[in-house]
Each structure stands twice: as C-alpha cells, then as structure tokens.
Amino acid sequence: MTFEIDDSVAIVTINRPEARNALNDEVRRDLDRAITRIEDGAGDTIHAVVLTGAGGAFCAGGDLNALKESSGKAASHTRQRLRESHRLLTKWLNLDVPTIAAVDGAAAGAGFSLALACDFVIASPRARFILSFGRIGLVPDWGALYLLPRIVGLQKAKELSFSARILGAEEAQTLGIVYEMATDGEAVAQAVAFANRFRNASTLAIGMTKSMLNQSFERDLATSLDLEASAQAIANNSDYHRAAVERFLDKQPSLFDWEKQTG
Numbered sequence: 001m002t003f004e005i006d007d008s009v010a011i012v013t014i015n016r017p018e019a020r021n022a023l024n025d026e027v028r029r030d031l032d033r034a035i036t037r038i039e040d041g042a043g044d045t046i047h048a049v050v051l052t053g054a055g056g057a058f059c060a061g062g063d064l065n066a067l068k069e070s071s072g073k074a075a076s077h078t079r080q081r082l083r084e085s086h087r088l089l090t091k092w093l094n095l096d097v098p099t100i101a102a103v104d105g106a107a108a109g110a111g112f113s114l115a116l117a118c119d120f121v122i123a124s125p126r127a128r129f130i131l132s133f134g135r136i137g138l139v140p141d142w143g144a145l146y147l148l149p150r151i152v153g154l155q156k157a158k159e160l161s162f163s164a165r166i167l168g169a170e171e172a173q174t175l176g177i178v179y180e181m182a183t184d185g186e187a188v189a190q191a192v193a194f195a196n197r198f199r200n201a202s203t204l205a206i207g208m209t210k211s212m213l214n215q216s217f218e219r220d221l222a223t224s225l226d227l228e229a230s231a232q233a234i235a236n237n238s239d240y241h242r243a244a245v246e247r248f249l250d251k252q253p254s255l256f257d258w259e260k261q262t263g
Contacts, residue, residue, distance in 0.1 A: 001030030002054075003037060008047040009195040010038050011188070017055025022063040023110055028088060035091045042096045043203030048195035049095065051118060052102040052188050053111075061109020061132060082141055085110075089143050092117055093214060096207025098198050102182075102191035103127040103169075113142030116151065119210065120179040122194060124187040127169040129177060134164035150217060151176050197261035202240040 002013045012034045014021040021027075038046055053059050092099065092114075101107075101118035109132045115121050131148075133140045140148075140161050149157035152175045160167065172178040182190040198206070208231040216224060235241055244255045253260075 001027055001034060003030075003034050005041075005045060006192060007196060008045060008199045009192050010034075010041070010046045010049045011192065012038075012049060012051050014051075014053045014059055017053075017057070019063060020057040020060035020106060021053035021055070021111070022060040023085075024063040028085060031088055031092075035088065035095070038095055038097065039091075042207070046097060047201065047203060048097050048198045049099045050102050050188065050191045050195050051099060051114065052191070053105070057105035058101070058103040058107040058127070059111025059114055060106060061111045085142060089113070089117055093143075094211065096203050096210070098195065098206060098210075100191045100195050102187040103129075103178075104182075104185070104187045106130070108132045109140075110142040110144075113140070113144040113147070116147040116177070117143055120194070121172075121177060122180045122182050122187055122191040123169045123172065123178045124182050125169055125184055127172070127178070127187070129167040129169075129172050130164060131161050132164055134162060197258065200256045200261065202235070202238065202244075202256070204238055204240065205235050208235065 002011075002015050004011050012031075014023075014027060016022060016024070016027065038049055098120065099118040101115040101121045103115055103121060103123040104127060105124075106128050107115045108128075108130045112129050112131055115129065131140050131144060139145075145157075145161070148160065152160070156175065167175075167177070169178060169181060173181055180190070180194070212224065212227055212231065219227070240255070247253070247255060
C-alpha cells in the first residue's frame with residue numbers, strides 16, 4: 001500500500017496489482033498505519049482522503065490463498081481475523097475527514113465493502129461491483145450487510161447479496177452506490193479534484209456531522225436532537241466558526257463556499 005499527500009488530500013493506494021489488490025495481512029497492516037497517519041493529520045495537513053487500487057482494479061476482496069488456508073482452521077480463527085478487519089473498518093468509518101473511493105475496475109467482495117465504507121464513490125465506466133461472497137459459499141463481511149441496505153434499501157441489498165451478480169458502474173450510480181462517474185482512466189484524478197474542494201472546510205464540523213449521520217439509523221429523534229445540540233455547542237466555540245462569522249460580518253468571501261471551490 002502506498003500513501004502520499006497531495007495538497008492536503010491523502011491518497012491511499014492498495015498496491016498489489018498482481019493479485020488485483022486482494023487483501024492480505026500486509027495490506028491490513030498498511031491500512032492500519034495509513035488510518036493512523038490520517039487521524040494524526042486530520043484538519044491540519046489532511047482535509048480529505050482518496051482510496052484507490054493500483055493496476056486497473058480497485059480491490060478483489062480477500063486473498064484466496066489466505067481464505068484456502070483458513071478454511072481448515074477453527075471457527076475462532078476466522079472470527080478473530082474478521083474482528084481485526086472490522087476494527088480497521090470502524091476506524092475508517094470514523095475518520096473526521098471526507099473519504100472518497102476512486103474505483104476503476106473490479107471492487108469485489110471486501111473490496112466492494114471498502115468502497116461502501118467511503119463517504120463518496122467516484123467510478124470509471126469500467127468499474128464493476130460484486131458481493132462475490134455467495135459464489136464461494138461465504139457471507140458478506142467488512143460491513144457490507146450494514147452499509148449496503150442503508151444505500152440501496154433492504155430488498156435490493158438482499159438481491160445483490162444472494163445473487164452475487166456483477167453490478168456495472170451505471171447501475172451502481174442509479175442505485176446511489178456511485179456518487180459520480182469519471183471519464184475513462186480519470187477516476188483518481190477526478191476523486192482528488194473532488195476531495196480538494198473540502199480543503200477550506202471545518203474538519204471539526206464535518207467530523208461531528210459525519211459521525212451523527214453514520215449512526216442516525218440507530219438513534220431515536222430525541223437522542224439525535226440532543227447530540228446535535230452538544231455538537232453545535234462545540235462547533236460554536238471553535239476558532240473556525242468565529243473567523244467565519246467575522247468574515248461574513250466584514251463582507252469578506254466565505255472561508256468555505258462549495259460552489260466556488262475548485263479542485
């Protein structure tokens with residue numbers, strides 16, 4: 001896995017093109033380190049993240065050789081391995097900065113789950129999404145059964161999970177999985193340009209908003225309103241908010257104006 005920062009955008013690239021960027025222990029360790037670097041730089045040197053894969057594929061999911069080895073081991077081994085993977089997924093979902101998946105080629109199995117775990121998905125016309133677990137008698141993991149129905153609805157999530165069929169980029173956009181289509185070969189560049197539009201936004205405000213939205217399906221109205229009030233109290237006392245209000249009163253351009261931001 002490679003990690004670079006381009007003008008406050010962290011670009012995380014799964015770099016196993018010979019294995020279509022399948023996830024193995026080394027990739028998991030690299031992802032853990034990348035998340036720590038993003039957490040440390042959030043709001044300072046990093047304002048958004050792009051996740052992609054090298055060599056014309058996003059991520060093929062779990063490494064089949066590792067899956068073959070684990071199939072003969074005790075169930076506790078698989079459970080522990082997935083708990084560690086799910087710990088990484090939770091850390092990724094809880095990042096304060098916006099995350100964008102740049103998908104070119106296949107996002108299969110846990111690779112599809114990783115794309116779903118990003119705040120936005122930008123895909124090339126050749127992108128393909130597949131919950132391939134069912135083809136080898138497995139259950140979708142890496143959060144797919146939690147994330148997918150929140151995007152496409154329960155019935156469609158069941159259809160995609162049970163059938164393990166290939167989902168093209170255009171259909172994925174129609175279902176709300178893909179936020180934006182990129183021109184062929186430009187998924188990463190387009191994702192970086194999109195990510196750069198957040199460079200002047202308040203990471204504090206985005207992080208708290210993201211956290212509350214991610215958990216909004218589980219919380220009742222009263223709890224959500226109470227959390228909004230608490231978060232607003234924190235944001236209201238931030239230096240960013242005070243500076244933004246001063247600029248507004250002085251009739252200066254806004255610190256953050258989405259329509260005027262360019263990549």
